[in-house]
Amino acid sequence: MLPEHLPTPLAEALAARGYDTLTPVQASVVAPEAIGRDLLVSAQTGSGKTVAFGLAMAGELFEGGTLPPPARPLALVIAPTRELALQVSRELAWLYAGARVATCVGGMDASRERRALREGTHIVVGTPGRLRDHLERGALDLSSLKAAVLDEADEMLDMGFREDLEQLLDATAAERRTLLFSATLPRPIVALARTYQRDALRISTVGEDRGHGDIEYQALAVSPSDIEHAVVNLLRFHEAETAMLFCATRDNVRHLHASLVERGFAAVALSGEHSQNERNQALQALRDGRARVCVATDVAARGIDLPGLSLVVHVELPRDAETLQHRSGRTGRAGRKGTAILVVPYPKRRRVDMMLRSARIAVEWRPVPSAEDIRTADRERLLTRLAEPVELDDEDRALGNRLLESKSPEEVAAMLVRALRASMPAPEEMAEASSEPQRRESVHRPGFDDTVWFRMDIGRRHNADPRWLLPLICRRGHVTRDEIGAIRIGPVETFVQIPRAAAAKFAAAVQRTGAVDNDESGITITPAEGGPPPQGGGAGGGSRSPGGGGRPRMGNAGVRPMQGKPRYQARPTRPKR
Known part of the structure; x- marks a missing residue:
């Protein structure tokens, strides 16, 4: 049951969206002890934070149960990335039906944003840099602001937006409410809260298990030269409705995306080198099913909500447990199950084990799906797909009868199976991992006498x-x-x-x-x-080759170790966004 004290417009909007109960963080911010107070909230990714702060600031927006005419903004929501800001705007637009929500993000038409601000608004959502620019130009007037929301505050500080945030908050009315939402609460966040909040109520819905209860973590140890092959086999084995692959750099996103497209995967790429229009097109392709795989840098680790996303693959290892958490949090959202898989080069296994233990994330180490594993899964999926009821029109039946005139039913069925298989990217043959190193007889080589x-x-x-x-x-x-x-x-x-x-x-x-x-x-x-x-x-x-003879025996002669540095690997420096 939804709380009875919610404003009627919000209760109706939630009911129309199929909400019958609130998530823990949503229920916490509308509890009697939270009404009217500053809030410092830590909640895991995918827990419904956007709707939570939308509900939390309702008392500041409604006057007598209705919204006032649009004028200077009553609420300001600051988000770290364009994608997150756009997503927040969409969520608040349906929650506050009839409210005027202005979005101000880099890469969009700034003159159109200024015009929207001049015409009046109830809520402004934006990124720190663009909001500060509008403030300095006089287009953004925060003197009437009643509620300021900092979404993913830890990420904004990590990205170097502290000065922007302080300038924006300093321009607001002193009596405003400040709602600070963050997946984690490191010292800089606590210091920011101490400066800009008054008697804040601290709310935490993050459990001891930071690995997300709805996410199954797996890890695969592979040769560095086999990372790309492992990714291909993971995509083919899971056949997820939507999958997200994370790389550390733009160059590796570009390389892996091109490689997957060449193999026949419907894939898009997201990184800092793409324009806002290109990002929007890529996300729309994922939402409407034209693409099923997204290759991205960490710029996409926050703020992207794809309902069908059930698989996250860490092609390159995250720099720390926090990045792992936010990347993986793209799946397993709002009660849905998801899988997060780390592709671990053999030399990095110790480091990954330590990171997972420190983050209290339970992980299952598995082998890379083999070509035979994929073919077995394909057979089961194919039988399930063909057993599903379908609606056939007259043209379908006529074409089927023509086929049966020249082919037997068995041949037609076999041809259908072959056609379906041909539409799928081929799995990769992995070099066989041996639990015991291979041995062979010594072979003398010139130059190895001494x-x-x-x-x-x-x-x-x-x-x-x-x-x-x-x-x-x-x-x-x-x-x-x-x-x-x-x-x-x-x-x-x-x-x-x-x-x-x-x-x-x-x-x-x-x-x-x-x-x-x-x-x-x-x-x-x-x-x-x-x-x-x-x-x-x-x-x-x-x-x-004891005694100096030959090369290491390979399980598959067609797969050779890389001669140089592996393309996909963890890096000690922060990647470009």
Whole structure:
């Protein structure tokens, strides 16, 4: 049941939208103890915060149960991104039917926004930079403001908007209510609240499990060279109505988007290099079903609400648990179930485990879906799809009869199945992951009669595998594959064989690159006097061609390790938005 004290127009709007009860955060902000007070609210993404602050400021907008004529704004909502501001405007437009809502965001026609402000409005929604610009030009008059809302306040401070926020709040009436909504409450948020709020009521609906109860977290450990193949197989295995893939940089968004489109996926891209019009078109394509996959940077991690979004894939690892939370929060919204999957390069597994433990997020480690897994899922989906009732018109039946004149029913059915399969992107064959490193007999190679061993502080317990160790050794030591002999992997350490003639060059390169290495592997490579322990004991174990012979055995000869730095990887610096 909806609360009886809600203004009638809002209760009717909620009922028309199918609301019969309020979410916890919505119920909290309209509770008797919250009426008329400043609010400091922390609630997880997808919990209905927009409707919550829309309900919370109702007392400041309605006069005697009705809205006054539009004039200077009564309520101001500040959001960090254009997408979030536009979404908030849409939500408030149906909640406050008949109210005039003005939207002011970068990338839109500023003169049209100023005209809307001059004509009078009830609510203004915008981004900090554009609102400040209108304020300084005299187009935005906040002297009559009764309620100011800061949505995703932690993100706005993180993006460097503190000065903009302070200038906007300083221009408002002193007696206004300030409603501060944030997924988290770090110290800068608390300090901002202390400055601009009076006797604020603190509300938190974030549980101890920050992993969202409606989101299932999975993680896949893959070779860095197999990340793109893993993404393709995840999309094909899940066949989500809408999926969002997160990359760290614009360049990687561009690359992955082009690769998916080439494979036959209906995909769009979102990043800081796209104009507002391009973003709007991409989001509309996702909403109306013309596209099913969105490749995005973190600029899309907040403010995008796609009702059918059930799968989030972290193609590149988030920089911290907060980013993971906001990215994943695009799914599992408003009671719907969702899946968030982290694609983890083998060297990063330890870091990911630590991040998930610190965030108290339970994750299930799974293998990458294989081509056979996908074909099995396709068969079940195909049978389900063909068993669904459909409406056939006369032309459909006539064409069906013509087919049956020349083909048997079995042939027609088989042709239909083939046509449906042909419309789906082909799955990728993944390099087989072996739980025990492959071994083979030694093969003598010229130049490996006199060698030097080097030690790496990583082993089988850390998912060490020649498929990704080999490119890393080449990159760090400035050597080629042919200059690397045996790679012996033990439980906690790995030994690498280098010809003595190249050992000095290798050691110097490792020392230089170790000081500036930006792949976040954290792996050290040092000379190992005496070489590895004997095979079969101690740190011994799997080997890449013991004695210096050949290359690492691959589960699939068609998939080779990358020669250079993997394209998709976590980065220590903040990516461009």
